[in-house]
Amino acid sequence: xxxxxxxxxxxxxIGETLMVVVEPEVWFEANFKETxxxxxxxxxxxxxxxxxxxxxxxxxxxxxxxxxxxxxFALLPADNATGNFTKVVQRVPVKVVxxxxxxxxxxxxxxxxxxxxxxxxxx
Numbered sequence: 001x002x003x004x005x006x007x008x009x010x011x012x013x014i015g016e017t018l019m020v021v022v023e024p025e026v027w028f029e030a031n032f033k034e035t036x037x038x039x040x041x042x043x044x045x046x047x048x049x050x051x052x053x054x055x056x057x058x059x060x061x062x063x064x065x066x067x068x069x070x071x072x073f074a075l076l077p078a079d080n081a082t083g084n085f086t087k088v089v090q091r092v093p094v095k096v097v098x099x100x101x102x103x104x105x106x107x108x109x110x111x112x113x114x115x116x117x118x119x120x121x122x123x
Contacts, residue, residue: 026098026110027063030118031091039122040065046096051115058102062120066093094120 003020006012028048032040040062048058069090096118103110 022112025100026103028060028096028098028116028118030094030096030116032094034069034090034092037065037092037094040094040120041122044123045121047119047121048096048098049117050110051117052111053106053109056106058098060096060098060102063095063097066095068092094118096120 004018005016006018012018042062042064044062046060046062048060050056050058069092
């Protein structure tokens, strides 16, 4: 469990966050430019360098490429009603998963929200 905000006997309200659960599987979401995705596919190998663990390279694989750009999933998508049609390179989320044996020796050092650099080996 990641964070617990409630104890036995506490009163709670509708919509109140009681706890945050963190998955044991380690994965990263890399936002690649659309121009970098031409040959990126699920199953490809990826090298992950986590800023909090300098000097170590983790080896994972691409699990999925999002079906749309990050702008399509944004809570407040950009509204182009002004007629400004400047082309802006979009970012597309790519999920990279690390197998358990890659992270076994790093236990608590890998946490949700850490920054990383990801290189995908394309074919």
